[in-house]
Amino acid sequence: QPVLAVVGRPNVGKSTLVNRILGRREAVVQDIPGVTRDRVAYDALWNGRKFTVVDTGGWEPDATGLQAAVAAQAELAMSASDAVLLVVDATVGATATDDAVARVLRRSDRPVLVAANKVDSERAMAEVHQLWSLGLGEPMPVSGLHGRGSGDLLDAVLAALPESPKDLVGHGGGGPRRVALVGKPNVGKSSLLNKLAGEQRVVVDSVAGTTVDPVDELIELDGEIWKFVDTAGLRKRVNTASGTEYYASLRTKAAIEAAEVVAVLLDASEPITEQDLRVITDIVEAGRALVLAFNKWDLVDEDRRHQLTRELDRGLVRVPWAQHVNVSARTGRAVAKLAPALRNALDSWDTRVPTGQLNAWLNELIQATPPPVRGGKQPKVLFATQAQTRPPTVVLFTTGFLEAGYRRFLERRFRETFGFEGSPIRFSIRVRE
Numbered sequence: 213q214p215v216l217a218v219v220g221r222p223n224v225g226k227s228t229l230v231n232r233i234l235g236r237r238e239a240v241v242q243d244i245p246g247v248t249r250d251r252v253a254y255d256a257l258w259n260g261r262k263f264t265v266v267d268t269g270g271w272e273p274d275a276t277g278l279q280a281a282v283a284a285q286a287e288l289a290m291s292a293s294d295a296v297l298l299v300v301d302a303t304v305g306a307t308a309t310d311d312a313v314a315r316v317l318r319r320s321d322r323p324v325l326v327a328a329n330k331v332d333s334e335r336a337m338a339e340v341h342q343l344w345s346l347g348l349g350e351p352m353p354v355s356g357l358h359g360r361g362s363g364d365l366l367d368a369v370l371a372a373l374p375e376s377p378k379d380l381v382g383h384g385g386g387g388p389r390r391v392a393l394v395g396k397p398n399v400g401k402s403s404l405l406n407k408l409a410g411e412q413r414v415v416v417d418s419v420a421g422t423t424v425d426p427v428d429e430l431i432e433l434d435g436e437i438w439k440f441v442d443t444a445g446l447r448k449r450v451n452t453a454s455g456t457e458y459y460a461s462l463r464t465k466a467a468i469e470a471a472e473v474v475a476v477l478l479d480a481s482e483p484i485t486e487q488d489l490r491v492i493t494d495i496v497e498a499g500r501a502l503v504l505a506f507n508k509w510d511l512v513d514e515d516r517r518h519q520l521t522r523e524l525d526r527g528l529v530r531v532p533w534a535q536h537v538n539v540s541a542r543t544g545r546a547v548a549k550l551a552p553a554l555r556n557a558l559d560s561w562d563t564r565v566p567t568g569q570l571n572a573w574l575n576e577l578i579q580a581t582p583p584p585v586r587g588g589k590q591p592k593v594l595f596a597t598q599a600q601t602r603p604p605t606v607v608l609f610t611t612g613f614l615e616a617g618y619r620r621f622l623e624r625r626f627r628e629t630f631g632f633e634g635s636p637i638r639f640s641i642r643v644r645e
């Protein structure tokens with residue numbers, strides 16, 4: 213169900229208003245993990261529609277970090293929700309802190325509503341129009357205390373919320389997906405590109421609205437047009453004078469940056485090298501989707517296959533989530549499997565786990581296996597949200613640092629539950645002291 217995030221500085225009457233929205237029933241959906249009492253997400257029902265209310269009050273600033281707390285709160289609200297409700301105290305007007313939050317929220321691609329709270333009298337009503345200055349549209353007068361205006365506010369909230377949460381983010385801009393084909397010299401990049409492009413070379417002019425750099429190439433695979441980036445170096449063999457390797461590695465990095473998904477070509481007939489692993493690391497660090505293509509499979513016999521399996525167990529521990537395709541650019545073996553693997557990786561790269569689902573999973577996991585005590589204290593994991601896609605980025609809000617081993621445990625279980633084959637995932641921990 214869709215998520216409404218409620219933000220506002222302390223003392224604007226946020227909690228009272230949240231209770232008002234919940235009809236004071238406070239149906240708790242996520243009594244967030246383990247021992248904590250910091251309930252932040254609630255089920256709400258209005259006019260027969262259910263939605264989740266996330267009260268970001270848990271991040272109210274302490275004396276030290278007002279600006280940081282405000283920014284984090286607004287950021288969380290935007291990333292974790294389908295719509296944002298900013299609560300402002302109409303009797304005080306817009307403060308510098310309100311302005312700071314509004315500035316962040318104005319950049320939101322989610323709808324933002326402004327509740328002018330504490331409008332308990334006609335006199336307070338007169339102050340409401342001043343809140344237009346926040347630049348977030350018409351302020352809606354409410355009284356959390358008396359309930360005034362809350363029906364209208366809820367109607368507006370429902371109108372702003374989508375029917376279902378945004379769980380999939382399209383790849384903005386449209387056009388063909390961008391692929392880079394990388395790998396060490398002589399691994400067969402140009403051979404594979406020729407094989408792939410063979411019959412299906414696309415005439416650029418025939419694809420509406422695409423601009424293609426001379427170094428890029430449009431190739432139709434599996435009924436879809438793909439943009440292979442920086443292919444010029446692949447087609448014309450770069451001569452190997454001194455310095456070329458440096459140049460080639462820069463060029464590889466640039467191609468990775470330009471791509472959404474990278475196919476790394478490895479020579480299956482020869483041992484995996486440091487250089488291969490370095491490229492894979494670069495791709496993971498750049499946050500790009502990844503497919504591992506083992507080329508020259510026509511040269512692989514039984515012995516080599518067993519040896520390769522051992523090399524993979526040792527060398528590719530960082531990317532157990534990457535899909536493998538065993539191809540031969542020479543014979544054409546399995547090259548048709550490349551496009552579905554690329555698409556699968558991109559699907560993962562684009563996926564967003566809805567906040568409610570993510571926290572239900574997290575809650576259960578942490579009940580069963582709470583974070584280990586550290587420095588005599590039990591860190592609590594308060595809340596998680598997948599703040600981004602491309603690559604998927606999960607933000608965990610905690611009350612203390614989590615041990616590396618426990619973080620890895622969470623990451624592993626996250627993949628076990630939600631998949632994400634072919635995509636790196638980033639986890640970021642925000643500690644609220």
Ligand code: GDP
Nearest residue numbers: 397398399400401402403507508509540541542
């Ligand atoms: P690049 O430097 O990565 O572009 O590699 P090339 O495409 O130029 O290939 C290097 C050499 O490997 C050439 O002699 C190719 O014929 C050969 N080669 C490429 N793919 C295959 C393959 O699948 N099987 C075999 N046996 N040889 C291949």
